[in-house]
Amino acid sequence: MPQASRPSPGAAIGSFALIAGVVAFSAAAFAYTAGWFSPERLTPQKLVDGFAPPSGPALGHRRNHAKGICFTGVFASNGAGSELSRAQVFVEGRYPVMGRFNLGTPDPNADDAKVRVRGLGVMISTPDGQEWRMALIDPPVFPVSTPEAFHALQIASASQEPNAMAKFVAANPEFAAFAAWAKSAPWTGSYAEERYNSLDSFIFTDSSGNDHAVRWSLAPTAEVVPVTPEELAKRGPNFLETEIADRIKSGPLRWTMMVTVAKPGDQTADPAKAWPEDRRSVKVGSLIVEQIEPEPNGPCRDINFDPTILPNGIRTSDDPFPAARSSAYRVSYDRRTAEEKDYPR
Amino acid sequence: MTNIQRFTPLQRALHWLMAVCILAMLFIGVGMASSVAPKYLTLVSIHKTLGIAILILALIRLVVRLRYGAPPLPADLPEPMKLAAHLSHYALYALMIAMPLIGWAMLSAAEYPVVLWPGVWLPSILPLSSSLHTALWNAHFYLAFLFFAVVLLHVAAALFHALIRRDGVFDAMGPALAHDEVAPPEPVPARR
Numbered sequence: 001m002p003q004a005s006r007p008s009p010g011a012a013i014g015s016f017a018l019i020a021g022v023v024a025f026s027a028a029a030f031a032y033t034a035g036w037f038s039p040e041r042l043t044p045q046k047l048v049d050g051f052a053p054p055s056g057p058a059l060g061h062r063r064n065h066a067k068g069i070c071f072t073g074v075f076a077s078n079g080a081g082s083e084l085s086r087a088q089v090f091v092e093g094r095y096p097v098m099g100r101f102n103l104g105t106p107d108p109n110a111d112d113a114k115v116r117v118r119g120l121g122v123m124i125s126t127p128d129g130q131e132w133r134m135a136l137i138d139p140p141v142f143p144v145s146t147p148e149a150f151h152a153l154q155i156a157s158a159s160q161e162p163n164a165m166a167k168f169v170a171a172n173p174e175f176a177a178f179a180a181w182a183k184s185a186p187w188t189g190s191y192a193e194e195r196y197n198s199l200d201s202f203i204f205t206d207s208s209g210n211d212h213a214v215r216w217s218l219a220p221t222a223e224v225v226p227v228t229p230e231e232l233a234k235r236g237p238n239f240l241e242t243e244i245a246d247r248i249k250s251g252p253l254r255w256t257m258m259v260t261v262a263k264p265g266d267q268t269a270d271p272a273k274a275w276p277e278d279r280r281s282v283k284v285g286s287l288i289v290e291q292i293e294p295e296p297n298g299p300c301r302d303i304n305f306d307p308t309i310l311p312n313g314i315r316t317s318d319d320p321f322p323a324a325r326s327s328a329y330r331v332s333y334d335r336r337t338a339e340e341k342d343y344p345r
Numbered sequence: 346m347t348n349i350q351r352f353t354p355l356q357r358a359l360h361w362l363m364a365v366c367i368l369a370m371l372f373i374g375v376g377m378a379s380s381v382a383p384k385y386l387t388l389v390s391i392h393k394t395l396g397i398a399i400l401i402l403a404l405i406r407l408v409v410r411l412r413y414g415a416p417p418l419p420a421d422l423p424e425p426m427k428l429a430a431h432l433s434h435y436a437l438y439a440l441m442i443a444m445p446l447i448g449w450a451m452l453s454a455a456e457y458p459v460v461l462w463p464g465v466w467l468p469s470i471l472p473l474s475s476s477l478h479t480a481l482w483n484a485h486f487y488l489a490f491l492f493f494a495v496v497l498l499h500v501a502a503a504l505f506h507a508l509i510r511r512d513g514v515f516d517a518m519g520p521a522l523a524h525d526e527v528a529p530p531e532p533v534p535a536r537r
Contacts, residue, residue, distance in 0.1 A: 015509050044380075
């Protein structure tokens, strides 16, 4: 062995210092990448924590949209969507669906009459082994334009400061459209009467490789009957779940999937801004809900309706929300599944 | 002048290729877990594809290692250092193979699809299970930090051999022979 070439004691100290420096620099770079030196970074943990009431989150449950009920059914595709996307889900046929009606609240025991936003999680499976998951809500626009603004909304909503919301609205004027909907849109007495919207924009790719920026909605076929919140408050805290379980007894429930296609130049990055009313809309099929199952033992409970789980032929756009939602949903999922003992089957 | 025994060119190529992949993998993992930015989705998809690539490379490397062996450590290396060298190498091989499998199993236990690239999905290897998902999530999380720590130890030891002991251990895996005092490589005899 080449003993003779070993360094002098002085050079060895220098070499040890170099080695220590390499290790320290690498560890620091790792910690920096992990965000440990960046307390201002918006993390999924912050977004998820932001939903929790002062008393803490409901253990074992989704950190938002915590109250819900499972369903199964089919997506009946009419083939018209194939013009826009090569995904197998748009080929005429019937594909199994599993999903979840839910309320936009972190409280799994919330009073149904007090929660403004209603949502729908859907997972469609196709024979090619691919899945399309989505999580839709009933307002026509998202409250804010960016994930950072969403976190600011969480902070303002939880703030004790009297003018926190006023300051937030002044800094995020796009909130006005959502606030107007929340204030004046009619309430209904059923999950079956709601129109559920993607709000986020996605890119469909057709079989020729052409891209189409789209948003989509599930429009109810049930008659929409406006009911005042005062009247709903008299129906009991769980009237939505009771009603949908009763309604399904007289037959499957249907929604029409409408895909709205952007015109060149339409922005796709901001779900707080609706596209003009005259954009082309393609009826691509029907969601048919056949069976309702309570969440505790239902098939939707341990599924993450991550809206970035998409089949080949659908991908995310420059809208920043699907990525932020995917990241935050993942953290919510990791936490609640680790708390299974608090929400036993 | 001393003849030193080196790893075979295939082993050295696999080592340096995997070094880049594993370092990238560890940084991507720790970065994506704290991000809500659009790059989150890109990082997650690279993490899955690269993880499976590392699994395949690690299995190839294990077979190559069993076939061609490794040059012996210097006879004058203190026993505790020899032990540390052997244990850290076992740990690195175990982590290179286990981490991708744990990640794949963790996604399976949550019924997340494992997409390698658009339209190519790996099969699920576990049923949906909150308790399995949680156990695998914890394993993946803590073993990632252990993996990074063992990599740092490995780098420090390699530099210790290269700069201080200058005993040919670094050159055995080095991308090129840097020191003119070291003779050109001899063919490495296979250890069966």
